[in-house]
Amino acid sequence: MAKDPLISVCGAGGFIGGALVADLRAQGFTRIRAVDQKPFDQWYQRFDDVENLVLDLQGREACVKAAEGAHTVYNLAADMGGMGFIENNKALCMLSVLINTHLCMAARDCGVERFFYASSACVYNGDKQKQYDVKPLKEEDAYPALPEDGYGWEKLFSERMCRHFREDFGLKTRVARYHNVYGPYGTWDGGREKAPAAVCRKVAMAKLSGRHEIDIWGTGGQTRSFMYITDCVQGTQMLTHSDFVEPINIGSAEMVSINQLVDIVEEIAGVKLERSYKLDAPKGVNGRSSDNTLIKQVFNWEPSTRLRDGMEKTYAWIYDEIVKGRKSL
Numbered sequence: 548m549a550k551d552p553l554i555s556v557c558g559a560g561g562f563i564g565g566a567l568v569a570d571l572r573a574q575g576f577t578r579i580r581a582v583d584q585k586p587f588d589q590w591y592q593r594f595d596d597v598e599n600l601v602l603d604l605q606g607r608e609a610c611v612k613a614a615e616g617a618h619t620v621y622n623l624a625a626d627m628g629g630m631g632f633i634e635n636n637k638a639l640c641m642l643s644v645l646i647n648t649h650l651c652m653a654a655r656d657c658g659v660e661r662f663f664y665a666s667s668a669c670v671y672n673g674d675k676q677k678q679y680d681v682k683p684l685k686e687e688d689a690y691p692a693l694p695e696d697g698y699g700w701e702k703l704f705s706e707r708m709c710r711h712f713r714e715d716f717g718l719k720t721r722v723a724r725y726h727n728v729y730g731p732y733g734t735w736d737g738g739r740e741k742a743p744a745a746v747c748r749k750v751a752m753a754k755l756s757g758r759h760e761i762d763i764w765g766t767g768g769q770t771r772s773f774m775y776i777t778d779c780v781q782g783t784q785m786l787t788h789s790d791f792v793e794p795i796n797i798g799s800a801e802m803v804s805i806n807q808l809v810d811i812v813e814e815i816a817g818v819k820l821e822r823s824y825k826l827d828a829p830k831g832v833n834g835r836s837s838d839n840t841l842i843k844q845v846f847n848w849e850p851s852t853r854l855r856d857g858m859e860k861t862y863a864w865i866y867d868e869i870v871k872g873r874k875s876l
């Protein structure tokens with residue numbers, strides 16, 4: 548790699564992008580470009596010593612500004628959220644196809660050396676995720692294609708866009724299929740939050756208000772695996788600078804039910820709550836977890852932060868955010 552390469556992080560105002568910028572700074576990178584469409588004061592992590600650009604990356608010219616002179620482009624920008632958002636905003640999710648398509652074109656035209664795309668476990672065939680005790684998903688389970696409607700189809704299409712830019716234009720694209728990422732500095736309210744943050748918020752609110760109740764979407768039996776943010780950021784950089792070209796799972800193999808996730812947060816918070824199950828709320832597939840055979844084989848590595856440890860940090864951060872913001876209880 549060049550001595551002081553320019554790294555462009557797209558979606559830097561969001562959860563994973565913000566954590567990646569923080570990590571690059573901590574490693575000593577001095578030329579970092581952070582790009583997001585949100586007004587700067589709404590970015591989750593802000594650093595004055597990096598080049599911060601507020602741009603709508605659905606447009607091609609904005610993508611050229613993001614990619615110009617960059618050695619590496621990380622595409623972490625997407626219009627997304629948890630199940631409550633993606634089940635009700637399929638067109639918005641699919642419009643993120645413009646971001647990746649224009650970024651691929653700009654990266655090719657600007658001579659970018661490495662291009663990373665954040666795909667998702669939502670690309671996996673829905674028929675393989677019908678049981679709570681699901682078989683962990685292997686990379687080959689994306690085909691025959693039956694991804695999550697809207698969001699998952701966009702991810703699968705964009706994965707293939709990356710593949711063809713690599714094959715036809717020589718752009719070094721790398722694609723990770725993230726499985727649920729959680730941690731501090733993520734979305735925890737407003738409708739786009741995912742299960743770990745939502746559970747932390749609900750438990751913290753219950754504790755602070757003294758109303759010891761919690762509503763849970765679905766039966767609580769649905770299973771998932773959750774990856775802590777530091778593992779995500781580490782795996783992302785490892786993959787981006789590797790020679791491995793196929794989409795690969797970056798996710799935790801520690802599968803739990805949503806009820807077990809609530810047990811963990813209750814225990815961290817030191818409360819026990821009355822559970823009320825919202826059976827008509829969006830809940831996604833019944834079971835989903837990451838099969839890490841491939842990543843262990845290729846990198847001799849897999850995300851390893853224990854859920855209990857990551858949730859402890861996440862709960863503490865969300866609890867503080869609630870107290871700081873004096874959210875109405």
Ligand code: NAD
Nearest residue numbers: 558560561562563584603604605624625665667725727728
């Ligand atoms: P996030 O919503 O926190 O961050 C995404 C950022 O992209 C936001 O800050 C948003 O403002 C920005 N963005 C959206 N549209 C834009 C546009 N047109 N121009 C510029 N910026 C735009 O989400 P995240 O959790 O950080 O996710 C990052 C990536 O990882 C996304 O592609 C997401 O689909 C993928 N992913 C995340 C998870 C997860 O659990 N967090 C799981 C699978 C895949």
